[in-house]
Amino acid sequence: MKPHQTNIYDIAKALNISKSTVSRALTGHAQVSEKTRKAVLELAEKMDYERNMLSINLISRKTNLIGVIVPEFTTSFFPEVVIGLQEKARSYGYNIIISQSDECFATEVENTKIMLSSQVDGVIASLTKDTHTFEHFKIFQRKGIPIVFFNRVCEEMMVPKVVINDYDAALTAVEHLITTGKRRIAHLAGPETLATSKKRLRGYLDALRKHNIDIDENLIIPYDLTVGKVKVHVKRLMKMKQRPDGLFVVNDPAGIEAIQTIKKMNLRMPQDIAIVGFSNDYGSDLIEPGLTTVAQPKKLMGSVAMELLYNLIDKEVSEWKAVTVTLDAKLIIRKSSSLS
Amino acid sequence: MKPHQTNIYDIAKALNISKSTVSRALTGHAQVSEKTRKAVLELAEKMDYERNMLSINLISRKTNLIGVIVPEFTTSFFPEVVIGLQEKARSYGYNIIISQSDECFATEVENTKIMLSSQVDGVIASLTKDTHTFEHFKIFQRKGIPIVFFNRVCEEMMVPKVVINDYDAALTAVEHLITTGKRRIAHLAGPETLATSKKRLRGYLDALRKHNIDIDENLIIPYDLTVGKVKVHVKRLMKMKQRPDGLFVVNDPAGIEAIQTIKKMNLRMPQDIAIVGFSNDYGSDLIEPGLTTVAQPKKLMGSVAMELLYNLIDKEVSEWKAVTVTLDAKLIIRKSSSLS
DNA sequence: CTGTTAGCGCTTTCAC
DNA sequence: GTGAAAGCGCTAACAG
Secondary structure (H helix, E strand, O other), rough: OOOOOOEEEEHEEEEEEEHHHHHHHHHOOOOOHHHHHHHHHHHHHHHOOOOOHHHHHHHHHOOOOOEEEOOOOOHHHHHHHHHHHHHHHHHHHOOEEEHHHHHHHHHHHHHHHHHOOOOOEEEEEEOOOOOOOOOHHHHHHHHHOOOEOOOOOOOOOOOOOOEEOOOOOOOOOOOEEEEEEEEOEEEEEEEOOOOOHHHHHHHHHHHHHHOOOOOOOOHEEEEEOOOHOOOOHHHHHHHHOOOOEEEEEEOOOHHHHHHHHHOOOOOOOOOOOOEEEEEEOOOOOOOOOOOOEEEOOHHHHHHHHHHHHHHOOOOHHOOOOOOEEEEEEEOOOOOOOOOO | OOOOOOOOOHHHHOOOOOOHHHHHHHHHOOOHHHHHHHHHHHHHHHHOOOOOOHHHHHHHHOEEEEEEEOOOOOHHHHHHHHHHHHHHHHOOOOOOEEEOOOOHHHHHHHHHHHHHHHHEEEEEOOOOOOOOHHHHHHHHHOOOOOEEOOOOOOOOOOOEEEEOOOHHHHHHHHHHHHOHHHHHHHHEEOOOOOHHHHHHHHHHHHHHHHHOOOOOOOHEEOOOOOHHHHHHHHHHHHHOOOOOEEEEEEOOHHHHHHHHHHHOOOOOOOOEEEEEEOOOOOOOOOOOOEEEEEEOOOOHHHHHHHHHHHHOOOHHHHOOOOOOEEEEOEEEOOOOOOOO
């Protein structure tokens, strides 16, 4: 039970002045006598006075709070984006309130409700793999609360987005495998609900087509991002009569798991099978062989998202523009795909 | 610029009733006619009405918000603790607002101010390595806002804390090295500002004493947690005339870096030098050789901290008890210290 | 330079 | 069962 917290009225009483004057002194208003100001400031300090932002926000209809909704916190991707996000937010004078949805749609919906009732001034979000409807996000638009998506974006909403060039990066990654002589290239494909997954799949397909390699549906494995299942998928792949000689995996945690599985099977990388992951997560350069992967500018992604959001706050809804910023990802070649 | 948000008065006007009635209908008060309630609920839905928690919190002097202050987000330790924290908080009906101090004292102080003015109902914190005064935390106590520390705790404050048995774990870790025949064991020691570092150092020293091994001050290297500096420290150690045959490192990121450095020097682990880290971070089992380390129950640490905090909220300050919960850490032996 | 008044959106007596 | 009024802590006209 919080005891009574000092408020401006307490200070006013003690000093025998009105609370307006106290308020003015505290907020640094010009027209306050030096004497009064000093007295107020001193007493405030002594009484541990701290402004109650609830009332101020209530008046100003502004909280300087940005809601951040991420699907998970277990890979290094989202924490790193958050670092960039928070840094930029701080520079704008905004604080962030983070919630992670644990890849669960219902939790995501609940989190948006909380953001809404907390009166956030804006929202930055990345979808869970299960998100299939977007009513809970559209409500922000209707209420004139700006929203920006990053990485896992909502395709059907006209709002600013920050993504990386998943398609190009995937195409480059698979071409890299082809260049090293691989011809039977498998793909662990992410959930179809995620645009990133779909784009990476398209990049994979187009790389094969471009090099006149037949597409074998059996080599495209749907993977729901549950790391534990990678082992089974990889083993099955490697036990095919015509086993693949290359494997493009939708993200790094899975890539790392794949490497471990293949090592246990006593197959050589990249000779027997070459692996390419996606995201350059922490760990991809620790494992042996190092995982060839696609590096994403994570912190930058966060700060760009915050920038886009900032440009919408305080603007009329009619002026909002739905830009999509595409950041460049870069292939990092390591031993899992290349001997040299 | 947020446009007008629907409030209870809008609903009242539209229905030609008073806002008190709307409030009662919305909050599920008993004495409202079924007819009115239904009308209110329906209109609220249609008008995208969302309760403004600012005003409610202002009245109730309660926000259901827990402030979480962590020093960093770059290792996997804190994000994992946060997962446990948030899970438990949610089960209690609390939301969390996270801020990371980036290992910077000034940022930490600033963050506490934000928590204070955001009227959080409680605080869960872990100190930066630079935190040397605690006035910014003591103010919460004075204001009757409960605070719980975890991992990097404030020794001089009488508040609940969640720690792991750093001393025992360190002692066990170093004894493990001794058992495998190592006698010149070096230690990369964390900042003295952190109790965890000090306890791990004491564990290291006592393990040596216990086994009658002379303590060589030259083998105790002060390390400020800047990963980039590990390489230099390790190289210097390994170039001593009498080089160490064991190395106990204060945390895993440094342990991983040490392994990489030693590999580049073409020395064998554990034969030439055995390494033990601390924390079982992501990556410690990916690197080769795997890093022997001390596993901490991270998620549990978060949920216990939240539990302790919850037990203080709504209690009179006089009833607060300053328990310290010590969780058990466990040595995980991998190839960096053991051949078998 | 300072006090008075109204009001942010909501809940909660107290009447009727 | 419903309305009127007060008030949470603060700021911002408007007077004086």
